[in-house]
Amino acid sequence: MxxxxxxxxxxxxxxxxxxxxxxxxxxxxxxxxxxxxxxxxxxxxxxxxxxxxxxxxxxxxxxxxxxxxxxxxxxxxxxxxxxxxxxxxxxxxxxxxxxxxxxxxxxxxxxxxxxxxxxxxxxxxxxxxxxxxxxxxxxxxxxxxxxxxxxxxxxxxxxxxxxxxxxxxxxxxxxxxxxxxxxxxxxxxxxxxxxxxxxGRLTREDGRIDWTRDAAALDRQIRALTPWPGTFTTLNGEVLKIGAATLAPAAHLAPPGKILDEALTVATGDGALRITRLQRPGRGMMDADPFLRGQPVPAGTVLGS
Structure with missing residues (x-):
């Protein structure tokens, strides 16, 4: 034809x-x-x-x-x-x-x-x-x-x-x-x-993570919006891109956005997510283990605040 x-x-x-x-x-x-x-x-x-x-x-x-x-x-x-x-x-x-x-x-x-x-x-x-x-x-x-x-x-x-x-x-x-x-x-x-x-058309703001939502919905958001427009939160006032995460058990209730352990497990509105890939401004996306070796994030830190 x-x-x-x-x-x-x-x-x-x-x-x-x-x-x-x-x-x-x-x-x-x-x-x-x-x-x-x-x-x-x-x-x-x-x-x-x-x-x-x-x-x-x-x-x-x-x-x-x-x-x-x-x-x-x-x-x-x-x-x-x-x-x-x-x-x-x-x-x-x-x-x-x-x-x-x-x-x-x-x-x-x-x-x-x-x-x-x-x-x-x-x-x-x-x-x-x-x-x-x-x-x-x-x-x-x-x-x-x-x-x-x-x-x-x-x-x-x-x-x-x-x-x-x-x-x-x-x-x-x-x-x-x-x-x-x-x-x-x-x-x-x-x-x-x-x-x-x-x-509808996606915008960068669609990628902002609201930790009060349930873990399953946030997992879908990260899988759906990576690599574009990308999902993100903030850590100590710095924008942090999230490249991948997995659902994780929450051992106890905690405020949404609070990091529960040394492996970047984060409390959500219902359940928890473990961040497995992330990126700081000006850096490349990397796995959580090498990220934490360069910048430890202690339990109790609150994301998105």
Whole structure:
């Protein structure tokens, strides 16, 4: 098929590579414009942009689409069979949604209608869902409301993190979109009206740890929001990033945030968490043992105060 591919982050790269390997003609790749990144704030191409250049594919990076009539005309003139969209980051107007013969197909990282919106991977872990997955849908002008063409699921466990789920769903999405394009195009299945939930955009403040919450919820927060936007607390007025933790027994009641032992076990509103990876400002993330050798944190210290 003659395709456009529209994506930006790492999540979308496996799908682009899979479509190229399957022999589809990728006429154009769309991605977000290069932006400053890293400590040096050097301008970097997006992961999809980098992958497309490696494959020798042309790339367009418009900053806006909704009122960009010139881009609408360019897209229409490509005479596409379909466009594949994966975490692109710009809303497609009707002029572009309707241009390909088979429409625009979205690789969405949830089992729709569960977790429409911007952060479905993190939302599934935060909510304690038992499963997640990928849905291939034909896009319409709504927010992830299009008809469903194909889906698959994966179980979530107490060890699932945003990183592991991201990688699993990226690979799943690549497989499903190739399968979708290999079979006759159907009308798709309308999404159920029941069970619709939304996953809004995450901010740094979503990562602040409130030790009055129960340990299980905080464990999910750390697993869902690491590495981005990251979870954090404060230690003696210094911001401390938390990279990983495990549920731990609480031998006695203690105020939330109080460190109970020399192994960084912290009391919560219900139960306790043992911090296993953490990071001071200006330092790298490290395991708790070497951290404590360099900076002992005595029992009785209160985090987040």
């Amino acid at each position: 003659r395709l456009a591919f529209m994506g930006t982050p790492d999540f979308a790269v496996p799908a682009l590579l899979a479509l190229h390997a399957a022999g589809h003609e990728i006429a154009i790749v769309y991605s977000q414009p290069p932006r400053p990144a890293g400590r040096g704030q050097s301008v970097r191409l997006s992961p999809v942009h980098q992958a497309a250049e490696t494959l020798g594919l042309p790339v367009r990076t418009p900053a806006r689409l909704r009122t960009n009539a010139e881009e609408h005309a360019f897209f229409r003139d490509l005479k596409l069979d379909a466009a594949v969209v994966a975490a692109y980051g710009l809303i497609l107007p009707a002029a572009m949604l309707d241009a390909p013969a088979l429409g625009c197909l979205n690789i969405h990282a949830s089992l729709l209608p569960r977790w429409r919106g911007a952060a479905p991977i993190q939302a599934a872990i935060l909510a304690g869902d038992s499963e997640s997955g990928v849905t291939i849908m034909r896009m319409d002008e709504g927010l992830d409301t299009g008809k469903m063409l194909l889906s698959d699921q994966v179980a979530l466990t107490p060890a699932t993190t945003a990183t592991t789920l991201h990688d699993d769903l990226a690979a799943m999405g690549a497989r499903l979109i190739v399968t979708t394009l290999a079979q006759p195009a159907g009308p798709g299945q309308p999404q159920p009206e029941q069970g619709v939930t939304y996953a």
